Amino acid sequence: MPQATPHERLHLESAMTVTGGCLCGAVRWESAEPPITTRACWCRDCQYLGAGSGTVGACFRTAGFKIAGETSCFSSIADSGNRMHRRFCPKCGTPLFSEAEVRPHLIFVRVGSFDDPNLARPAITIWTTSAPVWACIDSELPRLEKQPPPAA
Numbered sequence: 001m002p003q004a005t006p007h008e009r010l011h012l013e014s015a016m017t018v019t020g021g022c023l024c025g026a027v028r029w030e031s032a033e034p035p036i037t038t039r040a041c042w043c044r045d046c047q048y049l050g051a052g053s054g055t056v057g058a059c060f061r062t063a064g065f066k067i068a069g070e071t072s073c074f075s076s077i078a079d080s081g082n083r084m085h086r087r088f089c090p091k092c093g094t095p096l097f098s099e100a101e102v103r104p105h106l107i108f109v110r111v112g113s114f115d116d117p118n119l120a121r122p123a124i125t126i127w128t129t130s131a132p133v134w135a136c137i138d139s140e141l142p143r144l145e146k147q148p149p150p151a152a
C-alpha cells in the first residue's frame with residue numbers, strides 16, 4: 001500500500017474522533033480514539049438509568065477524552081462493589097458518563113448520547129442475573145451473569 005500523504009493522515013485521524021452530547025445540547029463530549037469496548041449492562045442500577053431497559057456503555061480512555069459543559073454527579077457503590085461516579089446533564093437529565101473510582105484512566109459513555117450510536121455495537125451483555133424475565137438480550141452476544149474483568 002502506498003504511504004498516506006500528510007493530508008490523508010490528517011483525514012484518517014479526524015475520522016476516528018467520536019462525538020456526542022446530551023438531549024438538550026448543554027453538554028458535549030469528544031474522544032480522539034474509538035471505544036476500547038462496549039457493553040450492554042442489566043445491573044439493577046442501569047435499569048434505573050435506562051428507564052426499564054439496561055444501558056449500553058462504551059469504554060474510552062480518559063486521556064483522549066474531552067467534556068464541555070456542566071454535569072451533575074451521583075456517586076454510589078455499584079453491584080460490582082466499586083464506587084461509581086455517574087454524571088448526567090443537570091438541564092435535561094440525560095445519563096452521560098460513568099467512572100469507577102479505582103480506574104480513573106477509563107470513562108464509560110452512555111451510547112444514547114453518541115451522535116452516531118451505530119459506532120458502539122455491544123461486544124457482551126453483563127449482569128444478566130439482574131435482568132427482568134422479559135428483558136430482550138441479544139442471543140448473538142456472549143453473556144456474563146455478573147461483572148466482567150476490567151476493560152483496561
Ligand SMILES: [Zn+2]
Pocket residue numbers: 022023024025026027089090091092093094
Ligand atoms: Zn442536556
Ligand SMILES: [Zn+2]
Pocket residue numbers: 041042043044045046055127
Ligand atoms: Zn450496569
